[in-house]
Each structure stands twice: as structure tokens, then as C-alpha cells.
Amino acid sequence: xxxxxxxQAVILREGEDAVINCSSSKALYSVHWYRQKHGExxxxxxxxxKGGEQKGHEKISASFNEKKQQSSLYLTASQLSYSGTxxxxxxxxxxxxxxxxEGTQLTVNP
Amino acid sequence: xxxxxxxPSRVICKSGxxxxxxxxSLDFQATTMFWYRQFPKKSLMLMATSNEGSKATYEQGxxxxxxxxxxxxLTLSTLxxxxxxxxxxxxxxxxxxxxxxxxxxxxxxxxxxxxxx
Numbered sequence: 001x002x003x004x005x006x007x008q009a010v011i012l013r014e015g016e017d018a019v020i021n022c023s024s025s026k027a028l029y030s031v032h033w034y035r036q037k038h039g040e041x042x043x044x045x046x047x048x049x050k051g052g053e054q055k056g057h058e059k060i061s062a063s064f065n066e067k068k069q070q071s072s073l074y075l076t077a078s079q080l081s082y083s084g085t086x087x088x089x090x091x092x093x094x095x096x097x098x099x100x101x102e103g104t105q106l107t108v109n110p
Numbered sequence: 111x112x113x114x115x116x117x118p119s120r121v122i123c124k125s126g127x128x129x130x131x132x133x134x135s136l137d138f139q140a141t142t143m144f145w146y147r148q149f150p151k152k153s154l155m156l157m158a159t160s161n162e163g164s165k166a167t168y169e170q171g172x173x174x175x176x177x178x179x180x181x182x183x184l185t186l187s188t189l190x191x192x193x194x195x196x197x198x199x200x201x202x203x204x205x206x207x208x209x210x211x212x213x214x215x216x217x218x219x220x221x222x223x224x225x226x227x
Contacts, residue, residue, distance in 0.1 A: 002153075032216060041116075041203050041218040042154070049213060087153065089216065095209075097144065098216055100154045 001025050003090045005101035012078050012108045020104045022088030023070040031064050031071040032089040032098060035082075042087060045073075078108045112138050112208040116219030123194055124227055131189045131222045133204030139184035140206035144216075145177075148201045160187040194226045 003024045010018050022031060030049045034042035046055045048064035048071060055062055060082075064071045075082055085105050089098035113136040123129055133143055143160040158179055159167040166179035176198075178190040187206075191198055203221040207214045 041221040044215055044217055047213055047215055095214065097156060097159060102153045
């Protein structure tokens with residue numbers, strides 16, 4: 001079943017923070033986060049495995065709460081280059097296919 | 111990160127022709143590759159899972175005779191859109207998971223934009 005992402009869209013000014021959430025109705029093994037720019041393929045950001053871990057990637061980090069079956073992506077001090085659509089992909093068991101959310105469109109303005 | 115290439119990046123064809131799209135994992139072996147279709151401003155819709163040395167697994171509603179998949183080696187999968195029609199116009203993206211590091215990150219190719227006239 002497709003995970004639910006929120007918000008659907010967010011507009012920021014450069015330097016502001018944002019949080020994107022990804023919720024599943026099923027227990028998850030892992031959550032994968034991607035950013036896609038217009039006309040391009042999704043780019044892998046990070047993967048979080050069950051165990052409640054948190055990961056960081058420059059000023060982009062994420063957490064995974066397996067009890068709540070949700071993950072959050074944190075973008076701090078946003079840059080213009082952060083603009084794009086963010087997708088979460090959820091994995092039910094190790095090695096199973098990913099199911100992607102509808103995406104969150106992030107726009108960072110000067 | 112691992113690299114997945116896809117060719118061609120863009121193709122325009124006449125209705126009724128067949129189009130072949132290649133997907134290669136450049137620095138890792140992939141026993142499984144995935145083919146997605148994406149409409150403008152929409153999510154990634156999984157079409158099929160390509161399995162090396164065996165038949166592909168198609169998602170419900172995807173015509174296997176129209177979208178032929180071949181996974182002849184551990185680094186190459188091909189998608190052939192047979193007798194393409196305008197409604198097949200879309201952005202097709204392949205991906206592969208790299209389990210070399212243990213966790214199985216999934217990397218996407220650059221995509222192929224198909225326009226059927």
C-alpha cells in the first residue's frame with residue numbers, strides 16, 4: 001500500500017527549514033528518500049533501516065520511527081538547490097520492492 | 111553512489127513502431143531491476159520487476175505483451191514498448207538495487223522520455 005506523504009507542497013525562502021513526513025499503514029523494514037528535479041530521474045538521498053535510526057546528509061537528515069510506521073525528512077537552512085519533489089519509498093521486508101509516496105513538491109525561493 | 115545508465119534519453123517515434131530502452135548498472139551487478147513509468151507531476155508507478163535469467167514480474171494492469179522485458183545479464187535489462195501508441199507517451203525510468211554494501215540502496219537511471227506521434 002502506498003505511503004502517505006505530507007505536506008503535498010511547501011514553499012520556503014532560502015535559509016528556512018522544512019519537514020516532510022512519510023506514513024505507512026504497514027510495518028516497515030526500511031524507508032528510502034529521493035529528490036527529483038523537473039525532467040530528471042530521482043536521486044537517492046538516504047536509506048533508513050528499522051531500529052529508529054536517524055541519518056544526516058549535509059543539512060538534510062531523516063528519522064525513522066518504526067513503532068509509528070513513519071519517517072520524517074528534515075531540511076535545515078534550505079538552499080535554492082533543494083527545490084524539487086521529494087519521494088519516500090517504503091520497504092516491507094528486506095529485499096522487497098519499494099512503494100513510493102505521491103511526493104512533496106518543495107520550492108525554495110531567494 | 112552507484113551508477114545506473116539508461117539509453118536513449120529521449121525518443122520520438124511514429125505510432126505502431128516498437129521502441130527499445132536499455133538500462134545498465136555500471137559499477138555493480140543487479141539480479142533485479144525495476145521499470146517505472148511516471149506521468150507529469152505524478153509519483154513513480156512500478157510497471158515490472160526484471161529478473162536476471164527468468165521472466166519479469168508485471169504489476170497488475172500492465173500488459174506483458176506490450177511491454178517486453180529482457181534481463182539477459184547481471185548488468186543489463188531492456189524494455190521494449192511494442193506497437194507504441196500516443197497513450198504510451200511517458201517518462202520511463204529504470205532502477206536497480208545495489209546490495210554490495212548490505213542495505214540495498216536503489217538507484218535510478220536518468221530516464222527515457224518517449225513521445226509517440
